[in-house]
Amino acid sequence: MELKYKIDELKSYLGQHEKLVQAIGLIYWDMRTNIPSKAGESRAKVLEYLSGESFKMITSPKIEEFIKDLTPYKNEMSLIEKRMLEELERNYNETKKIPEDKYVAYVGLCSNSELAWEKAKDANDFEIFKPYLEKVVEFQKEFIEYWGYKDDKYDTLLDKYELGLTTEKLDKIFSELRDGILEVLNKIKESKKKLNRDFLYGHFDANKQKDLSLYILEKIGFDMEAGRLDVSVHPFTTNFGNKDVRLTTNYHEDEFTSALFSTIHEGGHGIYEQNISDDLECTGLQTGASMAIHESQSRFYENILGRSKGFCSYLLPVAKKYFEDFKDVTLDEFYEAMNYVETSLIRTEADELTYGLHIIIRYEIEKELINGRISVSELKDLWNKKYKEYLGVEPKNDAEGILQDMHWSDGSFGYFPSYALGNLYGAQMFNTLLKENPNIMEEVKNGNLTEITKWLNEKVHFHGAIYTPEELIKRVTGEELNPKYFIDYLKNKYYKIYDVE
Numbered sequence: 341m342e343l344k345y346k347i348d349e350l351k352s353y354l355g356q357h358e359k360l361v362q363a364i365g366l367i368y369w370d371m372r373t374n375i376p377s378k379a380g381e382s383r384a385k386v387l388e389y390l391s392g393e394s395f396k397m398i399t400s401p402k403i404e405e406f407i408k409d410l411t412p413y414k415n416e417m418s419l420i421e422k423r424m425l426e427e428l429e430r431n432y433n434e435t436k437k438i439p440e441d442k443y444v445a446y447v448g449l450c451s452n453s454e455l456a457w458e459k460a461k462d463a464n465d466f467e468i469f470k471p472y473l474e475k476v477v478e479f480q481k482e483f484i485e486y487w488g489y490k491d492d493k494y495d496t497l498l499d500k501y502e503l504g505l506t507t508e509k510l511d512k513i514f515s516e517l518r519d520g521i522l523e524v525l526n527k528i529k530e531s532k533k534k535l536n537r538d539f540l541y542g543h544f545d546a547n548k549q550k551d552l553s554l555y556i557l558e559k560i561g562f563d564m565e566a567g568r569l570d571v572s573v574h575p576f577t578t579n580f581g582n583k584d585v586r587l588t589t590n591y592h593e594d595e596f597t598s599a600l601f602s603t604i605h606e607g608g609h610g611i612y613e614q615n616i617s618d619d620l621e622c623t624g625l626q627t628g629a630s631m632a633i634h635e636s637q638s639r640f641y642e643n644i645l646g647r648s649k650g651f652c653s654y655l656l657p658v659a660k661k662y663f664e665d666f667k668d669v670t671l672d673e674f675y676e677a678m679n680y681v682e683t684s685l686i687r688t689e690a691d692e693l694t695y696g697l698h699i700i701i702r703y704e705i706e707k708e709l710i711n712g713r714i715s716v717s718e719l720k721d722l723w724n725k726k727y728k729e730y731l732g733v734e735p736k737n738d739a740e741g742i743l744q745d746m747h748w749s750d751g752s753f754g755y756f757p758s759y760a761l762g763n764l765y766g767a768q769m770f771n772t773l774l775k776e777n778p779n780i781m782e783e784v785k786n787g788n789l790t791e792i793t794k795w796l797n798e799k800v801h802f803h804g805a806i807y808t809p810e811e812l813i814k815r816v817t818g819e820e821l822n823p824k825y826f827i828d829y830l831k832n833k834y835y836k837i838y839d840v841e
Contacts, residue, residue, distance in 0.1 A: 343413050347421055350406050350428070355622035357397045362580040364390050369586055371451070372572045384451035391447035392440065399436045407432065423806050424623045431624070434500075437486040446479045450750045457749035458573055466720055466738040469749070474716045476751050477709060484710070494710045497754030501631040502761065503808050507707060510757055513823055514700050517760065520827035521696050524834055528681050528693075531838040537677035539665055546591040548662045553589060553603040555658070560641055561793035562587075562607045566614050574746045575602040575688070577609035577638075582618070582626065585610045596663070597678065598689055601642050608641030609634055611793065615801035629800075630809040631755060635762025636769065637800065643692045643763075644770050644829075645792065649675045650784035679837055683731040685740045693830055694731065699760040701726045702745075706753050765813060767826035769799070772817045 364387060371383055397403075407429050414422055435443070453472040460469035480497070489496045491508070498505040550569075558564055562585075572588035579585040587606040591599045612628055620626040628634035645651055652675040659674075660666045666674070681691045687698040705722060708714045714722060720742045727741070728734050735741025747755055773780060773795055780791055799816045813821050834840070 343410075343416055346406070346409055347417075350410070350424070351622040353397075353402060353406070354424075354428075354624055357394065358581075358622060358626075360390065360394050360397065364394065365578050365580055369578050371454070372574075372576065373570045373588060380455040381452065384448050384455075387451050388444050388448040392444040395435065395440050395443045398431060399440070403428065403432050420620070420623060420625065420806060423625055427624045427805065434487060438483060442479070442482070446483075446751070449475055449479065453751075454746060454749045457743065457746055461573070461739050461743045464737050464739045464743075466742050469743065470716060473719075473748055476748065477716055477753075480710060480751060480753050481712070492707070492711065494707045494754065497706075497710065498757065499754075501755050501758050503630065504810065505757070510703070513764070513821075514703065514757075514760070516823045517696055517764070517827070518700055520823065520830065521693060524693060524827075524830050525681070525683075527840045528834060528838045531840055533839045535676045535680050535837075536673060537680045539669055539673075540596045540677055541594060542596075542665050544593055544596050544663055544665070546593050549591045549593075549596075549599050552659065552662050553599060556600070556655070557587075557603060557607045557610075559787060560604065560607055560611070560645070560789055562610050563614050567610055569603065575606050577606045577613070579610070579613040581621065582614050582616050585613045596659075596665075601646060602688065604646045605638045605642040608638035611641070611796075612637045612801050615797045616804040617802050620804045620806070625805040627805050629803070629805050629807055629812050631758035632761035632765060633800070633809050633812060635758045636765035637762075637796065639759070639762045640766040640770065640796070644766055645784065645789070647678050647692060648781060648784060650781045652678055653785045654787040676837055679833070681834065681838075683733055685727065685731075685733050685735055686744055688744075693834060696760045696763060697730045699756050701730055702756040703760075706756065710753060761821070764821055764823050764826045765809075767829045768813065768817050768819075768822060769796075770829070771825045 367383065367387055367390070371380070375383060407425070410417075410425050411429075414425065417425070449472070453469075453476055456472045457469050460466060481493070484493050484496045487496050492506070495506045498507065498510065554564070554569060557569065566583045567585040567587065570586065570588045571590060573590065575587075575589045577585065577587050587603065587610050589599050589603045589606060612634060616626050616628075628637075649671075653671050656666065656669065656671055656674045660669075679692065681693050683694055683697075684690055687695070687702075690698055701723070704726065705714075705719065708722075709716070709719065720738070723742045724735055747753075773792070777791070777795075780795075783789075783791060800812065803812070807815060810820065813819075
């Protein structure tokens with residue numbers, strides 16, 4: 341067998357599948373942004389059909405043949421070719437274990453489940469969404485039985501988003517993270533310094549917010565000629581290759597920061613996707629190394645960069661051009677308001693410090709649910725109980741409680757930990773960046789983010805999924821993931837803001 345010929349044949353096949361996946365993604369994007377309210381059910385059927393065709397392609401005898409023919413030649417392959425084969429085999433084995441009729445039915449269910457979640461959130465009524473969620477959870481449990489598990493059923497789902505991650509590892513990481521967050525939070529509560537953020541609330545015209553969002557996106561390095569920004573109930577990013585990356589946000593006219601930071605967050609995801617190497621097209625590797633690595637980029641741009649004093653010093657004069665509300669606001673006031681700490685109910689609007697507690701709550705709930713120790717009927721009460729225990733707040737309604745996130749509606753169980761892990765990865769990368777260029781944040785004051793984005797592109801984005809998360813963080817920082825860097829970052833930042841000794 342001629343290796344090059346077989347590799348080219350595989351790339352051609354994967355390229356065909358990528359086109360199908362992009363068509364599915366485009367329909368999904370349309371459902372979240374533009375679809376008429378009555379079209380949901382019929383569009384879900386289209387997704388079912390196309391997803392069935394996708395399933396057939398990735399579980400076909402042709403894939404099995406590629407794996408069988410290429411495996412003996414691994415030692416002769418380049419790194420990209422090896423990783424292409426490894427991911428192909430991993431995805432094939434995972435998907436092949438699910439009966440096609442189950443897979444297609446599940447895709448259709450999730451499409452309708454997402455629409456039901458939107459209706460339930462709008463109506464502030466968990467009961468509308470509950471029967472769909474029960475079915476999604478049952479499918480997840482059934483799939484785990486097909487895939488198999490060793491110690492904890494939830495490990496199987498964690499591994500889908502972060503290769504090699506287990507509840508045993510995550511319990512240790514989250515325990516250290518939780519203790520670190522609570523240490524900082526308790527000291528802030530004891531601080532006598534009071535911050536003012538009243539000027540962030542008022543009336544902020546949605547059109548002006550959009551103009552500002554587009555301006556900031558380009559400033560941080562998102563290429564608008566290879567992307568766009570739209571509106572959805574829950575902000576997200578999707579892409580159809582690195583030349584078509586689509587972001588969404590949600591404008592709230594009574595508050596300044598929500599849309600701004602949602603846009604910057606999604607922009608971080610988008611910049612990652614836009615800068616993945618063209619050479620990875622048709623390899624199955626033209627995507628992020630993992631969901632947590634992806635979150636490290638979005639959280640980096642949103643918080644480490646977006647809420648830094650340097651960026652605030654650049655952003656404030658720009659914001660004053662759009663909104664009169666900031667005409668008398670000083671840099672210190674603006675920076676402190678952007679980093680105001682307050683335990684709250686809504687994850688996406690949580691401050692940088694307490695955000696991790698929101699993720700830990702969801703992680704603990706998901707573990708119990710997937711392992712059958714609680715039922716969907718118990719979710720709402722458990723959710724409210726944990727929010728009271730961890731954050732000292734209680735939801736007044738379903739929309740600000742159990743219904744605030746869409747992730748369960750599409751079956752993304754095991755995904756939430758990626759958000760908190762993203763914070764840890766991002767802080768560890770930032771620590772390395774500062775070692776290599778101690779003065780790089782000085783450039784940010786002038787709106788020059790080029791060197792930061794260039795560094796991230798070279799170290800992270802360009803490589804797509806060539807490296808595993810563990811390999812990538814070692815390449816970038818020289819060591820394994822370590823929560824210490826994020827906790828130190830939080831202490832250094834918030835102790836200065838709140839005058840904590």
